[in-house]
Amino acid sequence: MKPIRFLHISDTHLGPDKYFIQHKVNTYEAFSQFLKAVKTLPFTPDFIVHTGDITADCYEEGYRLVASMIQDLKIPMYFVTGNHDTSKLIKSYLPMRHIQVLSEKLNCYRFSFGDNHFLTVDGRGHDEIDPHGVINTEQMDILKKELKAGKMLTLFIHFSPIPYDSTWFDQNMLLTNGQEFHELLVAHKRQIRGVFFGHIHRSTQIFQDGILYSGVGSTSIQFIVHPWQKMPIFESIGYGYFNIVTLEKNRITIKESSFGNGQEIFIQTK
Numbered sequence: 001m002k003p004i005r006f007l008h009i010s011d012t013h014l015g016p017d018k019y020f021i022q023h024k025v026n027t028y029e030a031f032s033q034f035l036k037a038v039k040t041l042p043f044t045p046d047f048i049v050h051t052g053d054i055t056a057d058c059y060e061e062g063y064r065l066v067a068s069m070i071q072d073l074k075i076p077m078y079f080v081t082g083n084h085d086t087s088k089l090i091k092s093y094l095p096m097r098h099i100q101v102l103s104e105k106l107n108c109y110r111f112s113f114g115d116n117h118f119l120t121v122d123g124r125g126h127d128e129i130d131p132h133g134v135i136n137t138e139q140m141d142i143l144k145k146e147l148k149a150g151k152m153l154t155l156f157i158h159f160s161p162i163p164y165d166s167t168w169f170d171q172n173m174l175l176t177n178g179q180e181f182h183e184l185l186v187a188h189k190r191q192i193r194g195v196f197f198g199h200i201h202r203s204t205q206i207f208q209d210g211i212l213y214s215g216v217g218s219t220s221i222q223f224i225v226h227p228w229q230k231m232p233i234f235e236s237i238g239y240g241y242f243n244i245v246t247l248e249k250n251r252i253t254i255k256e257s258s259f260g261n262g263q264e265i266f267i268q269t270k
């Protein structure tokens with residue numbers, strides 16, 4: 001199998017204009033610096049996947065901004081719905097190439113490279129459960145059907161399905177039916193290459209029951225997530241992050257990369 005290399009990014013949190021600041025970070029500037037960093041890479045990734053929170057609060061203008069920023073990008077880019085997104089706006093402003101749409105309403109689709117299938121899952125629930133996510137029955141059925149096809153499957157979702165050893169994160173930020181999702185994957189673990197997620201704003205790897213889960217830092221603001229922590233703590237140290245993922249026949253390599261995101265140092269102490 002020819003290696004498949006992709007960039008995993010998440011949580012760009014763009015606002016309604018270029019001047020939007022969140023937690024003392026200009027998120028437009030940070031995403032601009034990411035795109036510059038992509039141009040300096042000594043290789044061309046097969047694609048870039050963004051695992052959600054494209055905007056900071058479903059800002060329509062934020063999707064327009066992203067669309068204009070990536071219009072000259074030669075690399076296919078795929079978007080997942082975060083809790084600060086709406087699938088409708090993603091579908092309207094960020095059309096994706098060569099995908100098989102699996103749900104008319106939700107942002108759930110598949111794309112493929114050779115025998116490897118890539119599936120995005122739309123975990124955004126009703127506003128009442130935010131910032132938790134949920135996988136509805138329609139998508140559970142889609143996932144079961146996709147697994148039956150027998151291909152190797154890599155999944156992209158905004159929310160972590162399983163706990164993260166942090167009181168605040170585990171009580172507020174997980175998929176409400178993550179255990180059911182995890183058990184389904186475990187039953188097909190020979191087919192599952194990994195589950196890539198965002199929401200956590202921090203590079204994270206968890207290996208549970210034979211399933212690899214990998215979270216990525218944000219291009220703009222990071223979370224600090226210690227085990228005892230009861231409230232979110234934000235951090236910007238002037239860097240944004242993305243992961244370089246290489247899929248080979250018997251191996252997955254995940255390398256964190258950083259880039260100067262043009263921001264001042266800001267660490268919330270409590």
Ligand SMILES: [Fe+2]
Binds near residue numbers: 011053199
């Ligand atoms: Fe986020």
Ligand SMILES: [Fe+2]
Binds near residue numbers: 053158198
């Ligand atoms: Fe999120």
